[in-house]
Amino acid sequence: MLNHRRFLVGAALIAAAVSYLVWAGVRSTSTYYFEMDEFVERRANHEGEDLRVKGWVRHGTVQWDARTNALAFELARQDGSDGVPVAFGGILPDMFAEGREVVVEGHWGGGRIAARQIMTSCPSKYEAEPGADTTAPAPAPPGA
């Protein structure tokens, strides 16, 4: 019976270690994740924080400089309202295009998001989203 108890102590120690790792990990790596309308509502309280925002790439706002790979666009609601400027320096994801839904991860401050990562969904289906013009060229046009 003594052995039984000793073993339980060992098991409890491992469980405690895992719990601590999870707790510490959550504390130090968690970021807020907002849908566009939540972001519009609460952005004033999160000035200077890192966060993730899910929204749509507003039509006609994508500017891309081939020389410096600097990308600027506005993240907006699906109908194009409440655009927020986003700046990104890096390779465009394949699925990035105007009117597409994207998740931007980066630093929110001074009225713009400095993006570190742009995640595009990899949907298993392609439906022209309402109001989306799927014929809009991607920023990097095919080498035609």
Next chain:
Amino acid sequence: MAEIGRLAISLALLCAVFSIGLSVIGARRRRGDLVRSGEHAAYATFGLVALATVLLLRALLAQDYSLEYVAAYSSSTLPTNYKIAALWGGQKGSLLFWAFVLTLFTTVVEVQNRARNRELMPWVTATLMIVTAFFLGLVTFITDPFERLPVPATEGADLNPLLQNYWMMIHPPSLYTGYVSASVPFAFAMAALITGRLGDQWIRTTRRWALFSWFFLTLGNLFGAMWAYEVLGWGGYWAWDPVENAAFMPWLVSTAYLHSVMIQEKKDMLRVWNMVLVLLTFTLTIFGTFLTRSGVISSVHSFTQSGLGPYFIGFLLVILLGVGALVAYRLPELRTAGTIESFLSREAAFLFNNLILVGIAFAVFWGTVFPVVSEWVRGVKITVGPPFFNRVNAPLGIALLFLMGVGPVIAWRRATAKNLWKAFAGPVGVALATGVLFLATGMPFGAAWLTFVLGVFATGTVVQEFWRGMRARQALLHESAPRALSRVVGKNRRRYGGYIIHLGIVAIFFGIAGSSAFRLEKQQTLNTGEQMSIGRYVLRYDGVQSKEDGHLSQLAAVVTVLVDGKPIDVLHPEKRFYKKPKQPTTEVANRSTLREDLYLVLGSYDDATKLVTLLAYVNPLVVWIWIGGLVMALGTAVAVWPSGREREVRVLAPGAVGASAE
């Protein structure tokens, strides 16, 4: 044709319900004839689901755009193999595919056990048919693959270009095979709980099924990593995406089960724990299917919101509550007398390995569902990204690697000082020497260094086991070394197969440690003739090449790789532009050696200025992850290969050989 398909699904659901009823009544009234009828109803279910699957395939191949599913996932320009893959490319098709694979396995189980396990079988049949009925219910009532469009489409929307890749033919079926076959050990565990036959019978019967399931989960995870690495073009193979985690969690728990089952067989301990692990593995496969198919958590795979969530959650709750109640009811009988005598024993090593594996699964689960939980509790979504998973799992993984070196050679019950010295002096010595050597050659002291050292230690214990087994036979029987080695493995296939799998795991650890700790990354925009350098490579951009056909156009950068001023290779990172939907995809160029991968991505190309942006990565040791996978496959083959005594039993299917104790 679609109407026949729909009818087949509805009838299959009816057959499954009949099968459940007949099996249960037959078992309770001890009526063998009813039990047999229940089995026949299960065969009929399989036949009808197979018919429906064939009809859906036929519709995909015949480009029948009057079906919503075909119009959504196929097109006239899509190559034939992807028309077939479209069967599991979307939600409706993949749920039908699930039911198809499950009823196929049910049929195999019924045939295998026609003359065995007669007391367990009705409950096995009923359990498998309940799971089948759940999936058939979904495709019958909620999400019908044979749904017709109000107006037939003239052309299909095509399969997502990202999925138009040969991995699409390999990865989903592997993972599904692993997922679905986990139902078989679960069904036997349920039957054992219901009948009260809680001994080793159900475990021995399902041992190969559990290994079969684990093997395909392993392959599914590895193929998924390869696919991500080759296709997505971000230089990595694993992103802790919810969908990746969905495949990883059942693998972890299944791995734990394969180990703890040995303790039950050898020491008759951990009966309750094994039940819990089997149940967890199964529920995690259902949960994984739900994660991939519901879009509840946004990910790169975020499949469209479909409203399947409540049904899956409901089904999972019913299973968890039902099985929980059963386990609680049988608890007095499941309790065994065995206890662990010492921390320095194989039992303890196995147990800690189990706790850590389940701990990792718990951490991954928590990180995956955290956004949902935080929204639920605090009204705001909070995500944890890859840093969370890496920070939590790196120490746990390293502890696991250490135990992998200890477990196979430490004594049962209680290790003595003499045993410890005999078992570990060699491997520990070699590992420490390697560690010093690594430090001397400039490797920083850190997690990667520790991984290499512990990997050498684990490899050392395995090599020592092979060596000693061989020498013992030679001393006894005076055989030649190769003959003694093959004989000793042949006589203990399961044990030595397991050791070979361990070597594969060590290789994977090396690959992960090397590519995580010593990876280089560089992005540069170049004019024709300009060059960039990364690590020991110089990359010269020599221009572009383009090709075009009806389905897509391709644009490749020509990049000459130089080392010490000498050209050693020419790479062609590519962008492809699919015509429909207008969509670019990245084709990575990868120069892979045992030492490192040089991984090139064509980031962008500007037609007006002829400027190209290249993204270059040097990923050390990545290839060892794939080599490790191969070694694991080899080890699994050794472990399941029937030994002489079993060869007399007819082999019906993988994992279909009769059980034997060792």
